[in-house]
Amino acid sequence: MSGDARRIIRVSAVVMRDEQGRVLNVRKRGTSSLMLPGGKHEAGEDPRDTAVREFAEELGVPLDASRLRPLGVFRASAANEPGHTVEAAVFEHPFVAPAARAVPRAEIEYLEWVDPAIARPDMAPLNTDYIFPVLPRQEPAKP
Template identity: 45%
Template structure:
């Protein structure tokens, strides 16, 4: 298996509300909280993939113009040992009320001044939290 076979391409959101809280999600049957988002389908644009995932997993209807691309980040996959996730990360500020759906078991809001008391996926811990806290 080549290294590209062990790569999972995703689109994910650094999603905050107007109070600056960060939204995290946990999928059914897993321990780690992570960014909302998911796998990018072949020939799918990353922003479109993220909007699709937000609709399917959280019942959020957002517009493409609301997404600001923050860059591409890689980290070990939280739920698939031996795999790496490569995330196209987008900032989204929304006061819509997410509703867990599809494979999402739980959502959590993290306040800017709080320390995470839940298990975090490597991408969230190593890249998203520093981005969020830096205000970038």
């Protein structure tokens, strides 16, 4: 495996927007960047299954894999691992009521519903460079 391949972190991430269009973001313990809920694939795991598993592990909120809408696969500088690139399969899931009451679990220290139209220095590059710019042009996933 080349050095470049070892520097790529493959993940799945979930965009969930509330009624005001804000996007749920999380911050992992010991880090400073807000990012979409999600995480690394387990061996042989489908990206959709990763998205569902990670959302439940991090926030205690179950998602329906059949309701995930693919937004694309994006590469950006990894927010918390200098010198690495994150390759994210990003899905949107319709808002579900339990998400409004979600609490941080596992490695998640903090969560926040953020307005994707407001620039913030604490956002992961994946959000600011790829995900947030396309959201205003797309209708939110329907509940």
